[in-house]
Each structure stands twice: as structure tokens, then as C-alpha cells.
Amino acid sequence: MNQLPLEKKVLKENDRIAAELRERFLTHGTLCLNLISSPGSGKTSLLERTLQSIDGDWRAAVLTGDIQTENDASRLRRFGFPVKQITTGGTCHLDASMIERHLVGWDLDAIDLLFIENVGNLVCPSSYDLGEAAKVVLLSVTEGEDKPLKYPSIFFKSELAVITKTDLLPHVHFNITEAEENARRVHPGIDILRVSNTRGDGITRWIAWLDKRRTQYYSKHAVATV
Amino acid sequence: MNQLPLEKKVLKENDRIAAELRERFLTHGTLCLNLISSPGSGKTSLLERTLQSIDGDWRAAVLTGDIQTENDASRLRRFGFPVKQITTGGTCHLDASMIERHLVGWDLDAIDLLFIENVGNLVCPSSYDLGEAAKVVLLSVTEGEDKPLKYPSIFFKSELAVITKTDLLPHVHFNITEAEENARRVHPGIDILRVSNTRGDGITRWIAWLDKRRTQYYSKHAVATV
Numbered sequence: 001m002n003q004l005p006l007e008k009k010v011l012k013e014n015d016r017i018a019a020e021l022r023e024r025f026l027t028h029g030t031l032c033l034n035l036i037s038s039p040g041s042g043k044t045s046l047l048e049r050t051l052q053s054i055d056g057d058w059r060a061a062v063l064t065g066d067i068q069t070e071n072d073a074s075r076l077r078r079f080g081f082p083v084k085q086i087t088t089g090g091t092c093h094l095d096a097s098m099i100e101r102h103l104v105g106w107d108l109d110a111i112d113l114l115f116i117e118n119v120g121n122l123v124c125p126s127s128y129d130l131g132e133a134a135k136v137v138l139l140s141v142t143e144g145e146d147k148p149l150k151y152p153s154i155f156f157k158s159e160l161a162v163i164t165k166t167d168l169l170p171h172v173h174f175n176i177t178e179a180e181e182n183a184r185r186v187h188p189g190i191d192i193l194r195v196s197n198t199r200g201d202g203i204t205r206w207i208a209w210l211d212k213r214r215t216q217y218y219s220k221h222a223v224a225t226v
Numbered sequence: 227m228n229q230l231p232l233e234k235k236v237l238k239e240n241d242r243i244a245a246e247l248r249e250r251f252l253t254h255g256t257l258c259l260n261l262i263s264s265p266g267s268g269k270t271s272l273l274e275r276t277l278q279s280i281d282g283d284w285r286a287a288v289l290t291g292d293i294q295t296e297n298d299a300s301r302l303r304r305f306g307f308p309v310k311q312i313t314t315g316g317t318c319h320l321d322a323s324m325i326e327r328h329l330v331g332w333d334l335d336a337i338d339l340l341f342i343e344n345v346g347n348l349v350c351p352s353s354y355d356l357g358e359a360a361k362v363v364l365l366s367v368t369e370g371e372d373k374p375l376k377y378p379s380i381f382f383k384s385e386l387a388v389i390t391k392t393d394l395l396p397h398v399h400f401n402i403t404e405a406e407e408n409a410r411r412v413h414p415g416i417d418i419l420r421v422s423n424t425r426g427d428g429i430t431r432w433i434a435w436l437d438k439r440r441t442q443y444y445s446k447h448a449v450a451t452v
Binding site for chain 2: 007124165
């Protein structure tokens with residue numbers, strides 16, 4: 001988006017709401033992750049795998065954003081966790097006020113892990129803080145290894161990059177090592193995982209990453225609530 | 227983007243410059259096409275195939291947009307046609323003023339066919355008229371057949387949808403007929419082509435589409451310059 005004065009105001013107001021949300025999540029012990037990628041990189045498929053795989057004692061919920069359709073929510077509801085669709089109607093990203101509105105009616109004390117699936121867009125969502133504990137960027141092997149350099153902001157701001165569709169590696173020209181190097185050039189400390197949602201490769205490591213991230217978060221939560 | 231009052235002003239100013247550009251393109255007989263897709267759907271690859279395939283008497287030029295890097299311009303310059311990179315530095319779309327600025331120094335009388343490769347983003351570029359004769363949307367078979375329904379604006383505004391990476395069809399869950407039906411639900415009159423930039427399938431039909439589009443345009447141009 002253009003950095004117009006009004007947009008700066010919009011972003012400032014967004015940051016204010018996001019800070020409140022972050023505080024609320026911490027108070028209630030809800031780890032919130034904001035998943036961002038191009039359209040069709042596999043955010044919904046990763047969430048399907050996740051909801052299918054997580055242990056019964058992880059109480060998850062999903063807010064899933066799209067410009068139009070309820071398709072993703074329908075796909076994700078099958079697993080029995082609370083899911084709400086946020087239909088933006090044209091807006092190219094989720095913002096903090098949409099999250100705030102869609103949390104109404106949910107008891108955060110009963111949600112340990114809140115996944116936000118952003119609108120499919122590698123650019124604009126990176127500017128909008130949603131109060132998440134961490135952003136996670138997905139990049140599929142069909143998109144080209146130069147994408148971290150072309151869309152640096154989201155790789156810089158994400159704690160984890162998930163390289164998806166690794167089952168297609170034999171069929172595409174994609175140098176996965178170079179893609180990872182490019183991600184690290186933009187963000188040296190970024191975690192990187194390789195997964196295939198179709199075959200299930202790498203899902204165990206993704207669940208382990210979530211588990212580690214939850215442990216870190218809950219030690220912070222313990223401090224916050226002392 | 228949010229439909230804020232200031233954004234409406236920005237869009238109005240953009241439309242003014244775009245109308246001037248459209249008039250200039252028509253006066254000089256330059257057919258301008260605006261290529262839009264998600265990151266990594268194959269815009270640059272399609273242009274590589276195009277510049278390689280077009281007849282010697284088609285005088286083409288390319289303006290290629292990216293948030294960062296000159297990668298695409300480097301890839302496209304190999305074919306000997308004029309190419310300029312537009313690096314937006316964070317902005318999620320090209321706008322008409324960027325096109326106007328980057329045309330400086332080019333003789334439009336010597337350009338029959340101007341390709342604009344937009345920033346990889348299926349959302350925001352659809353709102354910005356660049357003075358093009360037609361928008362062309364690309365969708366790769368790895369992105370899922372529901373994308374026309376999820377991102378209707380760009381399919382509604384495009385004259386042609388190019389379904390790319392058809393060589394990957396045996397390896398992905400993608401119902402190409404359903405994808406085409408979805409595109410036609412959003413835009414009944416849309417032309418649709420299937421291509422594989424890797425294998426070259428469908429490129430002849432794409433060149434034929436360009437040829438047909440040029441013929442239509444030049445009859446309009448003839449009227450305009452009588």
C-alpha cells in the first residue's frame with residue numbers, strides 16, 4: 001500500500017488494537033499465530049493437517065480470512081474445533097479490529113492455540129499487526145526460490161518460514177537450499193521447516209515447533225499472571 | 227486496501243493518468259496488456275516464452291514490477307527487447323504514475339505491444355487502471371480451483387485468464403474444468419487459455435490470442451487516427 005498520511009493513522013490505530021489483543025491473549029494464555037502466504041500456498045491444508053494431528057489436550061481455534069467465500073471455514077470445521085470465517089469483501093489483508101470483532105462469543109480461556117489464516121497475499125498482511133505472538137510465512141516450491149528477496153518484509157517479520165509442497169520438488173525447477181539461503185539473507189534468525197501437506201512429510205516437526213513455541217509462551221504467560 | 231476517502235482520491239487521480247496513458251497508447255498504436263497474478267504463477271516465464279516466440283515484426287517492450295530486486299528485468303532482457311524494472315519499494319501494486327514515469331525515453335511509435343508485469347498480488351493490482359487495453363490474469367494449477375471465487379475482482383476485470391503450469395496437473399489435486407467454470411461464474415465472457423511455460427504447451431494459442439487482440443486494437447487505432 002502507499003504510505004499516505006491517512007494510512008499511517010490507520011496503521012497506528014491498528015497497532016493500538018493489536019497491542020490490546022496481545023495483552024488479552026497473554027492474560028488468557030492463548031498463543032496466537034498469524035499465517036501469511038500467497039494464494040494457494042497451502043495455509044488451509046497445513047491447518048487441516050494440524051487440526052488432525054494435534055493432541056487432544058491442545059485446545060485450538062481458527063479465524064480464517066478471505067476476500068470472498070466460506071470455503072476455508074467449511075474445510076476446517078470438520079475437525080471439531082471452533083472456526084470462524086472472516087470475509088473481508090475486498091480488503092487485501094486482515095486487520096486487528098476484524099480479529100477483535102470475530103473473537104466476540106469465544107472464551108479465550110478455552111483456547112490455547114489460536115491460528116489466524118490471513119488473506120492470500122504476500123504483501124499487505126505483513127503491515128498489519130493482529131496481536132499475534134508470531135507470524136508464520138508459507139512459501140510453496142512452485143513459487144520460485146527468489147520470493148524471499150522479492151517480498152522481504154514478510155520474511156523479515158516472520159519467526160518461521162514453512163516451505164510447502166515439497167512433494168512437487170521432483171517436478172519443478174526450485175532450488176530449496178537457495179530459497180532457504182534467501183530467507184536467511186533477509187532474516188538471519190528465521191526458523192525454516194519443509195513440509196508436504198499432501199504426503200504429511202514434515203508435519204511432525206511442525207507440531208514439535210508449535211509445542212516448543214507453546215512452552216516458551218506459557219513461561220511468559222506464567223510471569224505475566226504472577 | 228481499505229476503501230478510505232483518501233484512497234478514493236488516490237484512485238480518482240490514478241484513473242485520470244490512466245485515461246491519458248490509454249489515449250497515448252491508442253494514438254501511437256501501442257497495445258498495452260497488464261499481467262496480474264499471485265507471486266510465482268508464471269508471469270515472467272510466460273513473457274520469456276512470448277519474447278522468444280513472437281515474430282520479428284512484433285516490436286514488444288516490457289515494464290516489470292516488483293517490490294524488490296531487478297531479477298525479472300534481467301531474465302527478460304536476454305531477448306533483445308526494451309525492458310525496464312519498476313521497483314515499488316513496498317507498494318503492493320503498480321499505479322498509472324509509475325507507468326508514466328517509466329515510459330520516459332521510450333518511443334511509443336516503435337512499440338506495438340507493451341507488456342506490463344504487475345507486482346505478484348491477486349488483490350490490490352486489480353483496483354489500479356494502468357491505461358492498458360486489457361488485463362490478463364494468470365492462475366497456476368498449484369493454487370487451487372477455487373481462486374476465481376475467492377479473488378473475484380481480478381477475474382471479473384480480466385479479458386483473459388491463463389491457467390499456467392499445466393505440466394504439473396498429474397501431480398496436484400486441481401480440477402481444471404472446475405477452475406474454468408469458476409472463472410466463468412465470475413465473468414461469463416472471459417477468454418481462457420491453458421499453458422505450460424516449462425513445456426511450451428499452449429504458447430501457440432497464446433500468441434494467436436495476442437495476434438487477434440492486436441488486430442482488434444489496430445482497427446480501433448485506425449478509426450482513432452483517421
